[in-house]
Amino acid sequence: xxxxxxIALGLLLSIISAKAADGLLIKGRITTVNPVxxxxxxxxxxxxxxxxxxxxxxxxxxxPVQVVPDLxxxxxxxxxxxxxxxxxxxxxxxxxxxxxxxxxSLEFSGLEEHLEMxxxxxxxxxxxxxxxxxxxxxxxxxxxxxAYLFKAGKYDFYQRFLVNIPLNERISESAxxxxxxxxxxxxxxxxxxxxxxxxxxQKGKLLSLKDFKGKIVVLDFWASWCVPCRREMEHLxxxxxxxxxxVQFISISLDEDPLKYKKALEEMQIPxxxxxxxxxxxxxxxxxxxxxxxxxxxxxxxxxxxxxxRDINNGEVLKAALKSIxx
Numbered sequence: 001x002x003x004x005x006x007i008a009l010g011l012l013l014s015i016i017s018a019k020a021a022d023g024l025l026i027k028g029r030i031t032t033v034n035p036v037x038x039x040x041x042x043x044x045x046x047x048x049x050x051x052x053x054x055x056x057x058x059x060x061x062x063x064p065v066q067v068v069p070d071l072x073x074x075x076x077x078x079x080x081x082x083x084x085x086x087x088x089x090x091x092x093x094x095x096x097x098x099x100x101x102x103x104x105s106l107e108f109s110g111l112e113e114h115l116e117m118x119x120x121x122x123x124x125x126x127x128x129x130x131x132x133x134x135x136x137x138x139x140x141x142x143x144x145x146x147a148y149l150f151k152a153g154k155y156d157f158y159q160r161f162l163v164n165i166p167l168n169e170r171i172s173e174s175a176x177x178x179x180x181x182x183x184x185x186x187x188x189x190x191x192x193x194x195x196x197x198x199x200x201x202q203k204g205k206l207l208s209l210k211d212f213k214g215k216i217v218v219l220d221f222w223a224s225w226c227v228p229c230r231r232e233m234e235h236l237x238x239x240x241x242x243x244x245x246x247v248q249f250i251s252i253s254l255d256e257d258p259l260k261y262k263k264a265l266e267e268m269q270i271p272x273x274x275x276x277x278x279x280x281x282x283x284x285x286x287x288x289x290x291x292x293x294x295x296x297x298x299x300x301x302x303x304x305x306x307x308x309x310r311d312i313n314n315g316e317v318l319k320a321a322l323k324s325i326x327x
Contacts, residue, residue, distance in 0.1 A: 022064045022066075022087075023063055023064035023065045023066040023067065023087045024048075024063050024064060024065055024066075024067045024085055024086070024087050024088065024090070025061070025062070025063040025064040025088075025089045025090070026038075026040065026049075026061075026062045026063060026089075026090045026091075026092065027059075027060060027061035027062065027063075027089070027090075027091055027092075028059075028060060028091045028092035028093045029058050029059050029060075029093050030053055030058055030060070030092060030093065030094060030095070030096050030106065031055065031058045031094070031095050031096070032053060032054065032055060032058070032095070032096045032097070032098060033055060033097075033098070034054070034055075034098050034099075035052055035053070035054040036052065036053050036054070036076060036077045036096060036098050037050065037051075037052050037075070037076075037077065038050065038051050038052070038053065038060065038062070038074075038075070038076050039051075039074075039075045040062065040072050040073070040074055040075070040085075041072065041073045041075070042070070042072060042073075042173055043070070043071055043072070043073065043082075043148070043173045043174060043177070044173055048065060048067065048072065049062040049063060049065060050062070064087075064089075066087060067085065067086070067087060068141075068171060068172045068173075069084070069085070069086035069087070069113070069139075069141040069142075069172065070084070070085070070141060070144070070145055070172035070173055070174050070175075071083070071084055071085075071145040071148055071149075071173075071174050072084075072085050076096060076098075076101075077096070077098040077101075078098070079101045082148075082149070083111065083114050084111075084113050084114040084117050084118075084141075084142060084145050085111075085113075085114070086113055086141070088110055088113075089110050090108065090109070090110040090111060091108070091109045091110060092106055092107070092108055093106070093107050094106040094107050113139075113142060116137065116138060116142060117138060117142045117145055117146050119137075120133075120134040120137070120138070120146055121146060121149050122149060122150050122151070127150075128150065128152055128154070128157060130150070130157070130160075132160075134146060135160075135164045140164070140165045140166060140169035140175075141169065141172055141175070143161055143164055143165060144161070144165060144169075144170070144172055144174040144175040144177075144178050145172075145174045146161075147161040147174065147178045147181075148174040148177055148178065153185065153188070153291060153292065153293050154185065154188070154311065155182065155185035155186055155188055155189045156189070158178060158181055158182040158185065159182055161178060161182075162178060162179065162182050165178070185291065187291065188290070188291030188310070189307075190307050190308065190309060190310060191306060191307065192306070192307055193305050193306060193307075194209060194217075194219075194290075194299070194301045194305050194306070194307050195209075195289040195290060196208055196209050196210060197209055197252075197277075197286065197289075199252065199275040199276060199277055200275060200276060201273065201274065201275050201276075202265065202274060202276075207273075207275055209301070209305065210305070212248045212250075213303065213304070213305060214303050215246070215247070215248045215303055216246055216247045216248070216300065216301070216302055216303060216308075216322075216325065216326070217247070217248045217250060217300070217301040218247055218248070218249045218250065218298060218299075218300055218301075218318070218322070219250055219252060219290075219298065219299050219301065220233070220236070220249065220250065220251040220252065220296065220297075220298045221251075221252050221254060221286065221290070221292065221295050221296065221297045221298070222251055222252070222253060222254065222295055222296055223253060223254045223255050223280075223281055223295060224253070224255050224257075224260045224261055224263065224264035225255075225260070226295050226296065228295075228296055228313070229295055229296040230264075230268065232296050232313070232314065232315045233251070233268060233270065234268075235315030235316075236249070236315055236318070237271065238315075239315075239319050240271070240272060242322075243322045243326055244272075246326045247322060247326065248272075248273065249272035249273065250272070250273045250274075250275060251270055251272065251273070251274045251275075252274075252275050252276070252277060252286065253274065253275070253276045253277065254277055254279075254280055254281040254284055254286070254295065255276065255278075255280060256278065256279070256280030256281075256282075256283075258276075258278065261276055281295070290310075291310070292311075294313075295313075296313045297311070297312070297313060298310075298312035298313065298318055299311075299312065300312070300318075300321060300322070300325065302325075308321075308325060309321050309325075
């Protein structure tokens with residue numbers, strides 16, 4: 001009967017039908033030792049309503065107020081939780097420990113729509129495993145809220161959501177965010193011209209992407225501190241010679257510390273071209289230019305400078321792609 005969904009809060013939610021209301025109404029009875037502020041804000045931070053409870057005043061009621069069905073941020077004390085809400089009645093009853101939320105015992109009702117969406121939510125940070133059944137199971141407003149919960153950096157991923165949201169349904173904050181997010185990723189798709197760069201090789205000679213026009217290029221972004229990067233580089237060593245005739249391999253270090261960069265080069269003995277962006281991973285413009293937020297990250301560029309494949313972080317995937325491209 002009970003179901004844990006608010007992992008951060010350690011709260012309990014009961015499956016009880018939401019009551020119709022003139023708007024969103026959140027009420028209940030929460031016992032607490034110290035005074036606790038309960039508030040609800042939009043994703044952009046606009047306050048919807050707020051109240052305070054204490055040991056002498058455990059009963060509370062906020063609303064009703066008309067809202068656009070969407071994700072909202074429910075705050076209790078120092079604890080925040082994103083929750084999908086619409087114009088219905090939600091009740092919260094139980095005990096809240098403002099010092100240790102995991103010791104709280106709260107029971108929610110009226111959050112069926114949130115539960116429906118949460119069934120498809122990412123299980124962990126940067127999880128991109130989306131069950132496509134969501135597109136049939138959820139309402140457009142729930143879909144835009146779901147898209148917001150995914151930390152994706154891929155145009156195709158968000159475009160799949162957007163094509164399922166009618167224009168007249170793109171009114172919520174999460175929907176507007178989805179439109180902007182999708183549009184911002186258009187520069188990171190297959191088929192566009194790869195951005196230029198000018199960086200020094202090990203001898204200090206400045207090299208640009210245009211220097212390799214006429215040859216297929218593999219750009220591999222890495223850093224000495226990135227263990228998966230170094231592991232995939234060792235994998236690359238086992239097959240790069242099979243493609244060396246047709247492909248120029250270039251590893252771009254995102255190390256800030258020149259000593260660590262040089263030490264890694266000595267340790268790894270990388271047999272293909274290496275260049276260095278001394279600005280480092282956090283300050284380099286390459287992440288924004290090429291559209292990556294984590295490494296290892298590889299992309300394949302054709303002889304005319306067009307992106308053929310991107311978002312590669314696995315040696316076997318790279319090998320298969322090169323086999324297909326070079327035939």
